[in-house]
Amino acid sequence: MKPAIMAAVLAVPGPAWSQGQVARDTMPRDTTPPAAAFGVTEYRLARQKLEQDMQRGGFSVYIIADMEGLAGAVRNQTEMRPVSRGGSPQHERFRQELTDEVNALITGARAAGATQFIVNEGHGGTLFRNVLVDRLDPEAILIRGYPKPIVMSTGMNPMVDAMMIVGAHANAGSPGIISHNFAFDSFTVNGKVLNEAGIAAFIGGEMGVPLGLASGDDVLTAETREMLGPIETVTVKTAFSRSAAAVLPPATVHRTLRQAAARAVRRVKTGELKPLKLQKPYRVRFCLRRSFTEDEWVRKTVGRLEGVADGASPGCFVYTSNSAEEVGNLLNEVEWTVLKP
Amino acid sequence: MRCFVGTILCLTSALQAQTAPPSSAPFREKQIPREAGFRVFIVPDMEGMGSAVDIREVIAGNEGERYKELTSPDYWDRFRLLLTREVNATIRGARSAGARSFVVNEGHGGNLFANVLPWELDSSAILVRGFPKPLVMVTGIDSSFGTLMFTGAHANAGSPGVLAHNFAFDSFTVNGNILNEVGINALIAGELGVSVSLVSGDDVLIAETQKIVPSGFVAIVTKRAVGRSAAITYSPAKVRRMLQAGAAEAVRRERRGDFKPFTMARPYRVEFKLRQTYPDSIVQAVAGLQEFKLERKGDRHFSYVTDSARQMGWLLDAIEEAVLR
Numbered sequence: 130m131k132p133a134i135m136a137a138v139l140a141v142p143g144p145a146w147s148q149g150q151v152a153r154d155t156m157p158r159d160t161t162p163p164a165a166a167f168g169v170t171e172y173r174l175a176r177q178k179l180e181q182d183m184q185r186g187g188f189s190v191y192i193i194a195d196m197e198g199l200a201g202a203v204r205n206q207t208e209m210r211p212v213s214r215g216g217s218p219q220h221e222r223f224r225q226e227l228t229d230e231v232n233a234l235i236t237g238a239r240a241a242g243a244t245q246f247i248v249n250e251g252h253g254g255t256l257f258r259n260v261l262v263d264r265l266d267p268e269a270i271l272i273r274g275y276p277k278p279i280v281m282s283t284g285m286n287p288m289v290d291a292m293m294i295v296g297a298h299a300n301a302g303s304p305g306i307i308s309h310n311f312a313f314d315s316f317t318v319n320g321k322v323l324n325e326a327g328i329a330a331f332i333g334g335e336m337g338v339p340l341g342l343a344s345g346d347d348v349l350t351a352e353t354r355e356m357l358g359p360i361e362t363v364t365v366k367t368a369f370s371r372s373a374a375a376v377l378p379p380a381t382v383h384r385t386l387r388q389a390a391a392r393a394v395r396r397v398k399t400g401e402l403k404p405l406k407l408q409k410p411y412r413v414r415f416c417l418r419r420s421f422t423e424d425e426w427v428r429k430t431v432g433r434l435e436g437v438a439d440g441a442s443p444g445c446f447v448y449t450s451n452s453a454e455e456v457g458n459l460l461n462e463v464e465w466t467v468l469k470p
Numbered sequence: 471m472r473c474f475v476g477t478i479l480c481l482t483s484a485l486q487a488q489t490a491p492p493s494s495a496p497f498r499e500k501q502i503p504r505e506a507g508f509r510v511f512i513v514p515d516m517e518g519m520g521s522a523v524d525i526r527e528v529i530a531g532n533e534g535e536r537y538k539e540l541t542s543p544d545y546w547d548r549f550r551l552l553l554t555r556e557v558n559a560t561i562r563g564a565r566s567a568g569a570r571s572f573v574v575n576e577g578h579g580g581n582l583f584a585n586v587l588p589w590e591l592d593s594s595a596i597l598v599r600g601f602p603k604p605l606v607m608v609t610g611i612d613s614s615f616g617t618l619m620f621t622g623a624h625a626n627a628g629s630p631g632v633l634a635h636n637f638a639f640d641s642f643t644v645n646g647n648i649l650n651e652v653g654i655n656a657l658i659a660g661e662l663g664v665s666v667s668l669v670s671g672d673d674v675l676i677a678e679t680q681k682i683v684p685s686g687f688v689a690i691v692t693k694r695a696v697g698r699s700a701a702i703t704y705s706p707a708k709v710r711r712m713l714q715a716g717a718a719e720a721v722r723r724e725r726r727g728d729f730k731p732f733t734m735a736r737p738y739r740v741e742f743k744l745r746q747t748y749p750d751s752i753v754q755a756v757a758g759l760q761e762f763k764l765e766r767k768g769d770r771h772f773s774y775v776t777d778s779a780r781q782m783g784w785l786l787d788a789i790e791e792a793v794l795r
Contacts, residue, residue, distance in 0.1 A: 168630065168697065168698040169696070169697040169698075169700070170630060170695060170696045170697055174696075175696040175702075178673065178694040178695075178696060178702055179694070179702055181694070182694070182702060211544050211545070212544050213526060213541070213544055213545065218544075221544065256524055256526075256699070257700065258523065258524055258527070258545070262520075262521040262552070262703070262705070262706055263521075263548075263552065263705075263706045263707075265705065266705075267705035267707040267708060268705070268708075269705065270702060270703070270704060271521070271702075271703045271704070271705075272696070272700070272701070272702050272703070273521070273523050273700065273701065273703055274523030274524055274632075274696075274697060274699045274700030274701055275524075275697075275699060275700055276697055276699070276700060277696050277697045277700035278696060278697070283696060283700070284696065284702060
């Protein structure tokens, strides 16, 4: 589908209950800096807090739980959002699916000797509260709620042994189910294209933690292997458009996830899977999603964030840092800016 | 009141505006039926319970105009059940250490103090639910109780905790001491000789309450805050295990005399600032509370002197009613 037609399709108004948002430009703007306005714990303190809960020794797995790449899921509006956020009751069933898939990873990883599990909510449609807290493996620590520091890598630290991402989606511009990348149309570090899984691998990689597994549609798994090498990937569906796919039965997916998680843990233990290390200083280039760049306030506010300079074209920026965590924090600042009324 | 801006009649009546006494006033001396054995008074709040991070998880949406947009029954409903199970775990633990009588007083204003599911609650407990009620979070407490427990409590207004706040205030002090909700209610109970033995909530609430209540208590960290609406959380099953073990330890240590009632020198010099975010109408309603002889020290800043923490509790009820009315 050509982009112009896609935009036209998306512009068709949904049912009345999905029309909660007032046009952004008609609202008065809050001018306080994004992070301070949200009262979020500083990212280094969040990391200390998680470290306090972690066991020494053993093998810790940090699982990022997204939703677009779940078995069966194809449609954002009805399946990725709850009623209270303009979605539909069908979302509840996909919360269960998400919880099942996370539990499958935990079961598989445990079978291969993993002893501790941290699950970080990675899907924003419900303000990062998707996993069913009382159905999640009772040994797991769950990081939930929004806003939180370094959204998809909250609390990430060197005590973690392996990362996994479940329900992941393809990069912005890729022909995958609900493909996107945070608030960006493009994001590169030292010229290397990174999708959301890649950005998590970059932040963890600096701490010596490899991304051992990614699951999602065929586009996501292919592009992530290309980005990070032969990590474990589980393809749960084959995309036929941004909102249509041939989906595998959930039970099959759960079995495959268990097996792949066990393999990932073993491959990390043997040192076969390595952390993603990029050359310092990190030269980050990013372009905001087109719909955001049309908003002058957003463009200006992002341009004024510390360390950010204008890039080649309007809405594109450059940023240089020696710390991947700082880059993660920048992502947050950008995210808050575009989400801020 | 209907009046036109600028008319003298309107100004005069506005100056003399009197807020009606709280509708729970006639019920202030009522008592909960006595029961034999060691009695435990439990105050379950929701913001500090295990797993909860977002206001949509603790608000039903029927609490008044200001809360309409903050609800999500698809979440609140789930958390009611988790809340009830936390209370049950607390009761189980206390019972295992010899407690025999349990009163649960809804401490959370969501659904107007009706969050616990009566049909899921431990069948030996008496449940105080609904609003308004004379002493809000400690309604029904008397000197027959052996101990007081706060579950799911939240950090003070301005603290970096999950859903941190303090009743209707931006700040609340007694004799210059900053009190959070646990502290305020511990003082009311302390005057009756009842001490606090258990507090559960996020890491920020626990740390600040340990500074407020000097004789200590069994502390249960249910989650670690990483934002006002985000936290590192644990399995509800694990939180229930911690509460059960903690409540047993709390009763044992209470019976051994480890905890002292929280008291302060009288008269109590109370100072509070109403929340900046409230509309002026609420400030006017509080200023109009004749019964309590409040002194107005600033736009939203009031002081109040009393010899009775119980009366201070009635004031809290009056203010809550002005807010939720």
